[in-house]
Amino acid sequence: MKDVAARAGVGLKTVSRVVNGEPGVTSDTAERVQAAITALGFRRNDSARILRKGRTASVGLVLEDIADPFYSSLSRAVEEVSRLHGSLLFTGSSDEDPEREEQLALAFCARRVDGLVIVPAAGADHRYLAPEVRAGIATVFIDRPPLGLNADTVLAANAAGAREGTGHLIRQGHRRIAFLGDSPDIHTAAERLRGYREAMAEAGLPVDPNWVAMGPTTPDRVGAALTAALTGPAPATALFCGNNRVTVAAVRRLRSLDRSVALIGFDDLEFADLLSPGLTVVAQDPAGMGRAAAQLLFARLGGYTGPPRRVELPARLIIRGSGETPPA
Amino acid sequence: MKDVAARAGVGLKTVSRVVNGEPGVTSDTAERVQAAITALGFRRNDSARILRKGRTASVGLVLEDIADPFYSSLSRAVEEVSRLHGSLLFTGSSDEDPEREEQLALAFCARRVDGLVIVPAAGADHRYLAPEVRAGIATVFIDRPPLGLNADTVLAANAAGAREGTGHLIRQGHRRIAFLGDSPDIHTAAERLRGYREAMAEAGLPVDPNWVAMGPTTPDRVGAALTAALTGPAPATALFCGNNRVTVAAVRRLRSLDRSVALIGFDDLEFADLLSPGLTVVAQDPAGMGRAAAQLLFARLGGYTGPPRRVELPARLIIRGSGETPPA
DNA sequence: CTGAAAGCGCTAACAT
DNA sequence: ATGTTAGCGCTTTCAG
Numbered sequence: 001m002k003d004v005a006a007r008a009g010v011g012l013k014t015v016s017r018v019v020n021g022e023p024g025v026t027s028d029t030a031e032r033v034q035a036a037i038t039a040l041g042f043r044r045n046d047s048a049r050i051l052r053k054g055r056t057a058s059v060g061l062v063l064e065d066i067a068d069p070f071y072s073s074l075s076r077a078v079e080e081v082s083r084l085h086g087s088l089l090f091t092g093s094s095d096e097d098p099e100r101e102e103q104l105a106l107a108f109c110a111r112r113v114d115g116l117v118i119v120p121a122a123g124a125d126h127r128y129l130a131p132e133v134r135a136g137i138a139t140v141f142i143d144r145p146p147l148g149l150n151a152d153t154v155l156a157a158n159a160a161g162a163r164e165g166t167g168h169l170i171r172q173g174h175r176r177i178a179f180l181g182d183s184p185d186i187h188t189a190a191e192r193l194r195g196y197r198e199a200m201a202e203a204g205l206p207v208d209p210n211w212v213a214m215g216p217t218t219p220d221r222v223g224a225a226l227t228a229a230l231t232g233p234a235p236a237t238a239l240f241c242g243n244n245r246v247t248v249a250a251v252r253r254l255r256s257l258d259r260s261v262a263l264i265g266f267d268d269l270e271f272a273d274l275l276s277p278g279l280t281v282v283a284q285d286p287a288g289m290g291r292a293a294a295q296l297l298f299a300r301l302g303g304y305t306g307p308p309r310r311v312e313l314p315a316r317l318i319i320r321g322s323g324e325t326p327p328a
Numbered sequence: 329m330k331d332v333a334a335r336a337g338v339g340l341k342t343v344s345r346v347v348n349g350e351p352g353v354t355s356d357t358a359e360r361v362q363a364a365i366t367a368l369g370f371r372r373n374d375s376a377r378i379l380r381k382g383r384t385a386s387v388g389l390v391l392e393d394i395a396d397p398f399y400s401s402l403s404r405a406v407e408e409v410s411r412l413h414g415s416l417l418f419t420g421s422s423d424e425d426p427e428r429e430e431q432l433a434l435a436f437c438a439r440r441v442d443g444l445v446i447v448p449a450a451g452a453d454h455r456y457l458a459p460e461v462r463a464g465i466a467t468v469f470i471d472r473p474p475l476g477l478n479a480d481t482v483l484a485a486n487a488a489g490a491r492e493g494t495g496h497l498i499r500q501g502h503r504r505i506a507f508l509g510d511s512p513d514i515h516t517a518a519e520r521l522r523g524y525r526e527a528m529a530e531a532g533l534p535v536d537p538n539w540v541a542m543g544p545t546t547p548d549r550v551g552a553a554l555t556a557a558l559t560g561p562a563p564a565t566a567l568f569c570g571n572n573r574v575t576v577a578a579v580r581r582l583r584s585l586d587r588s589v590a591l592i593g594f595d596d597l598e599f600a601d602l603l604s605p606g607l608t609v610v611a612q613d614p615a616g617m618g619r620a621a622a623q624l625l626f627a628r629l630g631g632y633t634g635p636p637r638r639v640e641l642p643a644r645l646i647i648r649g650s651g652e653t654p655p656a
Numbered sequence: 657c658t659g660a661a662a663g664c665g666c667t668a669a670c671a672t
Numbered sequence: 673a674t675g676t677t678a679g680c681g682c683t684t685t686c687a688g
Binding site for chain 2: 043048270287
């Protein structure tokens, strides 16, 4: 900027005015400055600008895995809202590791992002964020609630959705329904399990421990759990899958077992309508969740100082066939 | 930092030493400083640090749409390599709009990212990046080559992959094969079309204009093109789809038409093996591409100053059934 | 309308 | 082992 000023024969502040489109510069001098800028290939250093101005016009997004379609849709929505507010987006994947979540969030804070959108990793304790929140970094939790910290949160109707899905299977005549879920220390997994249990209890149906399996969503673990639920003295006739990865693993295993059982999955999938039968799912709205979270964030940055808000988005049952087969 | 120094009764530089783990501080004073840091909830301001040090330990990634599984896998790979090098990642979606690509790239540059990974938007002219490259921002293009600029580039074997896929259909006995692709101003789309034409020419087969349709990947456009290719005096008996979105739209339309034609798609899909028949595809390796691009980038940042390099990753045919049905 | 000076929070280079 | 000074590139403040 100094170089530009020298070349244009003006003061530093005049260059600053031109660069930022501030008024108070004759079009004549402005032109001279512009010429110097293009000649020198000058680009304002936003790091320095930020240092002075305080706001960085950037937001940090920490999620489990950007390669997961659920999170990548969510991410895109956060990005869109951020763009409308002139903010850039840092993204980072925690891989469900609380330590990595913390490292990412604190690294973003050290860069002085204006705000943070966080999908908590399983078991993460968010007291580490208290100093940052106090320092004014707007923070919104999404998909799962924070632990040890009170902040804006966006969740899906996990329990209600699972209850509805399970109820749907019950209404088809099923009485032995299995639930295959993610690790129980993940909030969404626990909530969906709760919804399943509620639906079973409401219908007066017992839950055989053999039908419920919570754990990592690796194909092997899910496949083994599935096989276990379908064998033994009280084999399940229907299956509720706790998230998209479980559903994919289960469908694949069922295919290889050549067994056809009723199945409903939590989370919609790209090709769900093209399987035979079509996959009945309880669909969340990842883009809607991302949008809602970003809106809460920018409301804070816009001056809202009320108590933390909690938004819950509905999950809706999409009937396609796999959940409508009666018990064998 | 000044406050911490005052509270600990030490100089500014001593605090800096402690914060950065530099040697030359007695464990006694270091402890006092640490106490002051936690008491005040101090966190180093990396923006200021960056301003002083020059390097920002951040990378900008511009792609078409982070919600697309191909790009989200790629993104995750870039993130992983960046993390190994201690860098954070800015991401932004251009939505195939050259202007937005430029805005994003220049915004990242203004933040003084150390490097840039760019999926060029259709028709973008990259001369706008020349000043930034000259200023030392390492730049790698991925998925599509740059225009008007010579820089490191990572591509898939688009033409070879399409040729192999088309050849596979020909070997199944098909002679009338349609090609449904993305807009022809997108490099990958044009290359894949070229591969298709080469395979047809090699086999001495004519290409009816009615079989080739390039354009937006909206379900309606693809569906209409598909219908057109399958009707008329010389209906196609097989179909090559130019990318994942085209494939999804085509499979869906075929289903609703209740027509079964041989089909091969470029890009693998999550559920490809679960459709009936399984979907034969020419698969790229998005994670491998992201990794390669990030490695080229950090090689530059590590001091490599040789001429721009070009990496081409193979695309491989995965046989699952849909591409192995003979002509009706 | 224009510019000089101070300072954002930190680190490099040099004292002590 | 510790502290002091200058300055990264910009904006803010205030004076011409």
